[in-house]
Amino acid sequence: MSDHILRVEGLKTVFKTFSGDINAVDDVAFSLARNxxxxxxxxxxxxxSVTARSIMKLVEFENGRIDAGSVEYMPTPDELIDLTALDHKSAEIRAIRGGQISMIFQEPMASFNPVFPIGKQMAEVLVHHLGLSKLEARDRAIEMLNRVKIPNAAQRFDEYPHEFSGGMRQRAMIAMAISCNPKLLIADEPTTALDVTVEAQILELLNELEAEHSMTTIMITHDMAVIAEMTDNVMVMYAGRIAEYSSASALFANPLHPYTQALLKSIPRIGSKEELYSIEGSVPSLLDLPKGCYFAPRCPFAMEHCHTQAPPTFEPEPGHRVRCWLYGEPGDEVRAAPLTASEEVAGT
Amino acid sequence: MxxxxxxxxxxxxxxxxxxxxGVFRRTVGxxxxxxxxxxxxxxxxxxxxxxxxxxxxxxxxxxxxxxxxxxxxxxxxxxxxxxxxxxxxxxxxxxxxxxxxxxxxxxxxxxxxxxxxxxxxxxxxxxxxxxxxxxxxxxxxxxxxxxxxxxxxxxxxxxxxxxxxxxxxxxxxxxxxxxxxxxxxxxxxxxxxxxxxxxxxxxxxxxxxxxxxxxxxxxxxxxxxxxxxxxHRIMVMYLGKIAEMAESDALFDRPRHPYTESLLYSIPSADPSLKGKKRRVLAGDVPNPADPPSGCYFHTRCPYAQEICKTTAPPLKEVAEGHHSACHFADTLPLKGYQQIISERRSEPAHE
Structure with missing residues (x-):
């Protein structure tokens, strides 16, 4: 038995909107090995993002609900908690959320309360999760601010979010997220709103922290370059479903899904004089999804049955999964067993 | 042209x-x-x-x-x-x-x-x-x-x-x-x-x-x-001034301003061989534009800064045909181009 921290199966998250229910996440399954x-x-x-927010049980605060599937969280190899079974306001989930599983958001200005000093907000987390006294929490928070290289941390502790620059706010956010030594860190577009130089600083910092604390991380991004520089395994999502899942090296060397192939060809690469490839059309509305494969209307390889039958997941190479009819016939599909790419494509 | x-x-x-x-909206700077x-x-x-x-x-x-x-x-x-x-x-x-x-x-x-x-x-x-x-x-x-x-x-x-x-x-x-x-x-x-x-x-x-x-x-x-x-051409700006301006290829192959080089170091690349590799990052933040540093505005973050950079602002001068740089050492600094940086990063150790 391998050492996993998270196993997600058949996850389906639905949001209620005025125009009807939408399946923001549909049949998502993956597992995450420690580190x-x-x-x-x-x-x-x-x-x-909804996948991450479903794991954290945050969707229930936003008119969403988890309709099917399970999220099994294993804080230690002998413990197993099904997060989907917990109430989103229960004491159990509140002990996990922000402590054992913590999250970094895209816009740190929106994640800090503007009327309290940054340090106070950091200390609050430590008091709640680790039961520290206020003074201990202050010391620990200052230590964490130092750790993420915020100059004059002791003085900065009492400053308000608006007194920090964008990059420093993101550092403080990271400091807060890792202050309770989380077992799992979810970073949702942590560098998207930042300048390229600050982005490099933050990616470098995350790399250092991961190595230091042997953290397990889920990195959510739209940027293939961030994926390449930061991740072991990659899940490519399209319209709520997983299109492809593999190790990062296999994904870049040999993308299987036509969507992944197109995506990789449409990012500008420095020094390449090649014309950019552009995928015609746009992502379908979740309120009006095509019948078969969601990518079929934009897919250059679409066959007749792609428009009528949703493809199951195939595994043409060990550890490399793809939801596309090009890679199998009905009956070849892999059962909904949890993915274990990190075992099968170990050594990445 | x-x-x-x-x-x-x-x-x-x-x-x-x-x-x-203040109350009278006095201009202070x-x-x-x-x-x-x-x-x-x-x-x-x-x-x-x-x-x-x-x-x-x-x-x-x-x-x-x-x-x-x-x-x-x-x-x-x-x-x-x-x-x-x-x-x-x-x-x-x-x-x-x-x-x-x-x-x-x-x-x-x-x-x-x-x-x-x-x-x-x-x-x-x-x-x-x-x-x-x-x-x-x-x-x-x-x-x-x-x-x-x-x-x-x-x-x-x-x-x-x-x-x-x-x-x-x-x-x-x-x-x-x-x-x-x-x-x-x-x-x-x-x-x-x-x-x-x-x-x-x-x-x-x-x-x-x-x-x-x-x-x-x-x-x-x-x-x-x-x-x-x-x-076709690119202008790099820093704190309201032009740091460097050149043909696009020239700027990426042979930058003539340390700030440009730092930017090139920062670009994430869709290349999984760079996974977890250490990189040189430009430390600190952009200085407050209401109170810019003396001399060259970039000297507070520049890895190559010398004494003169703290006192004298470098003018923007043409260092090669169509290639302008505002750096005292534009001619002598061995700044790296993008491809060089990528191969250097490939050989860096990974984080442990």
């Missing part, structure tokens, strides 16, 4:  | 924003948002402008159609339609109107730049109402042909902005910018908010339109891979 960095990549509305 | 091809010449452009304090910037733009050329937030790239773009009144400097416009030069600094109302017809802007957020209560036809044809004497049918024809050109079906003309996706809205914004047949388009982060696949569509369209209409672009963006892809 692994998993990347989730896709365009807006593909369900990458 | 020949003198006659120059469509836009900017000389010594400055924009200082006052900092006001100035933010030098754009500080003595000069450049030329030729017909059919794309000049990319890059830099970190707060470097003045947006203000520079806005000064040209005089959406922001420049503090000082001269903007000269020459083109076929007017015959003769148009000095923006001294231009009267009529000439400014003419200028705004010939220079159009495209903004980052297509939702915020389209009025939600106007139909697409009204949005796209609005400029015509003030600038051309056309009947309703002529306006509709013109709007329809431009929408088709930018990839929006013209029978969607009576819909509202919220009925379109982000990429489509950006196309509508481009159609509106093109309807007066401008010569220069200022694209301020025009593709930054778009998804990768849509971004590629819009970039391709910019290129096609440029070929068809011989448009000139000022392409302002923070994403260096995008800028490299679309630009």
């Amino acid at each position: 692994e960095t998993l990347g989730i990549v896709g365009e807006s509305g593909c369900g990458k | 020949a003198e006659t091809n120059t469509i836009l010449r900017v000389q010594g452009l400055k924009k200082y924003f006052p900092i006001q304090r 100035h933010v030098h948002a754009v500080d003595d910037v000069s450049f030329e733009l030729t017909k059919g050329e794309t000049l990319g402008i890059v830099g970190e937030s707060g470097c003045g790239k947006t203000t520079l773009g806005r000064c040209i159609p005089r959406l922001v009144e420049p503090t000082d400097g001269e903007i000269t416009f020459s083109g076929d339609s007017v015959g003769g030069e148009l000095r923006v600094q001294s231009a009267d109302k009529e000439r400014i109107a003419d200028l705004r017809r010939r220079v159009q802007m495209i903004f980052q957020d297509p939702m915020a730049s389209l009025d939600p209560r106007m139909t697409i036809f009204e949005i796209v044809s609005e400029p015509l109402r003030y600038n051309a004497d056309l009947t309703q049918t002529e306006q509709r024809d013109r709007a329809a042909s431009l929408l088709e050109k930018t990839g929006i079906r013209s029978d969607y003309m009576d819909r509202y902005p919220h009925q379109f996706s982000g990429g489509q809205r950006q196309r509508i914004g481009i159609a509106r910018a093109l309807i007066l047949e401008p010569e220069v388009l200022i694209c301020d982060e025009a593709v930054s908010a778009l998804d990768v696949s849509v971004q590629a569509q819009i970039i391709k369209m910019f290129k096609q339109l440029q070929e068809e209409l011989s448009l000139s672009y000022l392409f302002i963006a923070h994403d260096l891979s995008v800028v490299e892809h679309v630009s």
Whole structure:
């Protein structure tokens, strides 16, 4: 038995909207080994953030519900908690959320309360999760601010979010997220709103922290370059479903799904004079999804049955899964067993 | 390039924003948002402008159609339609109107730049109402042909902005910018908010339109891979000043300013062999533009800074043909190009 921290199976998250229910996440399954960095990549509305928010049980606060599936969280190899079974306001989930599993968001200005000093907000987390006294919490928070290289941490502790620059706010956010030594860190577009130089600083910092604390990380991004530089395994999502899942090296060397192939060809690469490839059309609306494969209307290889039958997941190479009819016939599909790419493509 | 091809010449452009304090809004200082910037733009050329937030790239773009009144400097416009030069600094109302017809802007957020209560036809044809004497049918024809050109079906003309996706809205914004047949388009982060696949569509369209209409672009963006892809020349700005300006290839192959080199080190690359590899990062933040450092503005973060950099501001000088750099050591520093940086990073150890 391998050492996993998270096993997600058949996850389906539905949001209630005025125009009807939408399946933001549909039949998502993956598992996460300890110390692994998993990347989730896709365009807006593909369900990458909702997957993370479903794990954290945050969707219930936003008119969403988990309709099917399970999220098994294993804090130690002998413990197993099904997060989907917990109430989103229960004491159990509150002990896990922000402590054992913590999250970094895209816009740190929106994640800090503007009327309290940054340090106070950091200390609050430590008091709640680790039961530290206020003074201990202060010391620990200052230590964490130092750790993420915020100059004059002791003085900065009492400053308000608006007194920090964008990059420093993101550092403080990271400091807060790792202050309770989380077992799992979910970073949702942690560098998207930042300048390229600051982005490099933050990616470098995350790399250092991962190595130091042997953290398990889920990195959500739309940027293939961030995926390449940071992750072991990658999940490509499209319109709420997993299109492809493999090790990062296999994904870049040999993308299987036509969507992944197109995505990789449409990013500008420095020094290449090649014309950019562009995928015609746009991501379908979740309220009006095509009948068969969701990518079929934009797919250059679409066959007749792609438009009528949704493809199951195939595994043409060990550890490399793809939801596309090009890679199998009905009956060849892999059963909904949890993915274990990190075992099968170990050595990445 | 020949003198006659120059469509836009900017000389010594400055924009200082006052900092006001107290009950009487006393001016206590100035933010030098754009500080003595000069450049030329030729017909059919794309000049990319890059830099970190707060470097003045947006203000520079806005000064040209005089959406922001420049503090000082001269903007000269020459083109076929007017015959003769148009000095923006001294231009009267009529000439400014003419200028705004010939220079159009495209903004980052297509939702915020389209009025939600106007139909697409009204949005796209609005400029015509003030600038051309056309009947309703002529306006509709013109709007329809431009929408088709930018990839929006013209029978969607009576819909509202919220009925379109982000990429489509950006196309509508481009159609509106093109309807007066401008010569220069200022694209301020025009593709930054778009998804990768849509971004590629819009970039391709910019290129096609440029070929068809011989448009000139000022392409302002923070994403260096995008800028490299679309630009003939690139200007790197730091705290309101030009740090370096060169042909796109030259800038990436052999940068002549340490700031440019630091930017190249920062670009993440879609190359999994770089996974977890250590990289050189530019430490610290951009200094406060209201209180810039002495000497060279970059010396506080520059890995190569010497004594002279703290005291004397380096002038922008031509270090090779068409290659300008504002660094005292532009000729001697062995700065690395992008490909060199990538191979250096490949051989770096990974984090442990």
